[in-house]
Amino acid sequence: MSEIPAIHIRGLRKTYAGGLLALAGIDLDVQPGEFFGLLGPNGAGKSTLINILSGVVRRSSGTAEVFGFDVEREYRRSRQLLGVVPQELAYDPFFTVREFLRWQSGYFGLRHNDKWIDELMAEMDLASKADTNLRMLSGGMKRRVLIAQALVHRPPVVVLDEPTAGVDVELRQGLWRFIRRYNAEGHTVILTTHYLEEAEELCDRIAILQNGQVVALDQKEALLRRGSSHRILTVTFDRDPDGLPEVLTDLLLGSSEAVRTFRVSSGTHPLGDILKILQELPAEIIDLHLQEPRLEDAFTDILQQQRDDGD
Numbered sequence: 001m002s003e004i005p006a007i008h009i010r011g012l013r014k015t016y017a018g019g020l021l022a023l024a025g026i027d028l029d030v031q032p033g034e035f036f037g038l039l040g041p042n043g044a045g046k047s048t049l050i051n052i053l054s055g056v057v058r059r060s061s062g063t064a065e066v067f068g069f070d071v072e073r074e075y076r077r078s079r080q081l082l083g084v085v086p087q088e089l090a091y092d093p094f095f096t097v098r099e100f101l102r103w104q105s106g107y108f109g110l111r112h113n114d115k116w117i118d119e120l121m122a123e124m125d126l127a128s129k130a131d132t133n134l135r136m137l138s139g140g141m142k143r144r145v146l147i148a149q150a151l152v153h154r155p156p157v158v159v160l161d162e163p164t165a166g167v168d169v170e171l172r173q174g175l176w177r178f179i180r181r182y183n184a185e186g187h188t189v190i191l192t193t194h195y196l197e198e199a200e201e202l203c204d205r206i207a208i209l210q211n212g213q214v215v216a217l218d219q220k221e222a223l224l225r226r227g228s229s230h231r232i233l234t235v236t237f238d239r240d241p242d243g244l245p246e247v248l249t250d251l252l253l254g255s256s257e258a259v260r261t262f263r264v265s266s267g268t269h270p271l272g273d274i275l276k277i278l279q280e281l282p283a284e285i286i287d288l289h290l291q292e293p294r295l296e297d298a299f300t301d302i303l304q305q306q307r308d309d310g311d
């Protein structure tokens with residue numbers, strides 16, 4: 001039972017020079033094989049956390065380990081286990097794509113890695129750019145290279161900091177297919193993204209960061225239930241159903257001509273009751289659509305709640 005977590009973080013704090021508190025005491029474990037989402041608004045501290053794991057940023061205090069190896073005291077061991085797609089490339093090396101991937105392989109002590117490099121370039125649709133200098137690549141192409149470089153040493157843990165920002169639809173789909181397969185092979189994946197529908201589709205468990213603190217940490221399904229217990233019901237009538245009963249106007253979110261949208265909370269207003277009332281109206285129902293809670297709603301609710309509690 002006592003499996004070593006892929007990522008183990010306790011009381012992690014970071015104060016940047018100048019006094020800005022970016023991480024205010026983070027506790028977090030990610031288990032081997034998880035597809036984990038690290039979400040939060042701009043400036044929440046996601047990249048700071050990731051950069052501490054990869055040794056780019058020094059923590060102020062607390063514990064941060066990759067498979068039990070401390071990210072500073074045992075840097076080489078922990079770094080070897082980690083592949084990181086950084087949010088930004090700090091510099092543009094004067095390398096072609098292939099040279100860069102070989103150089104990165106060399107950093108991890110891999111001298112004969114061309115087969116895997118070719119496979120990565122093919123997956124990222126970079127094969128035609130293999131001999132192009134990194135400085136000549138478009139933004140989206142560069143991001144593909146960043147994704148490939150994170151994986152050159154087949155790390156057991158991959159951390160992707162906004163991997164799909166500025167990436168076209170086709171590559172995004174290809175990337176997720178690839179990362180899903182990598183995860184299905186037993187590797188741990190940690191994903192940061194502002195595209196919440198991506199997190200909703202991919203992640204098993206999600207942490208939400210705000211002001212350097214974990215404000216929610218749960219299975220995706222639990223977050224969806226907790227954040228937004230309501231669903232959105234859209235009803236199209238054959239004509240304007242004016243004069244809705246009060247019980248329905250209380251739930252009304254919007255109306256335009258013959259269409260009405262309602263917020264349905266299963267606790268207070270069971271869907272069955274609402275449908276009965278709708279059917280008794282003089283206007284005929286011609287279409288019904290029920291929108292399940294989305295991660296985006298849960299996310300906004302949780303952040304709003306935190307702000308209210310802070311006031």
Ligand SMILES: Nc1ncnc2c1ncn2[C@@H]1O[C@H](COP(=O)(O)OP(=O)(O)OP(=O)(O)O)[C@@H](O)[C@H]1O
Nearest residue numbers: 016017020022040041042043044045046047048049
């Ligand atoms: N090198 C730095 N020096 C000083 N402050 C920094 C530095 N890097 C980040 N910060 C500050 O730390 C806080 C957390 O930033 P961080 O980049 O970790 O947020 P993030 O959650 O990754 O945001 P985003 O979604 O915009 O990428 C922000 O207030 C940011 O301004």
Ligand SMILES: [Mg+2]
Nearest residue numbers: 046047048087
């Ligand atoms: Mg960031």
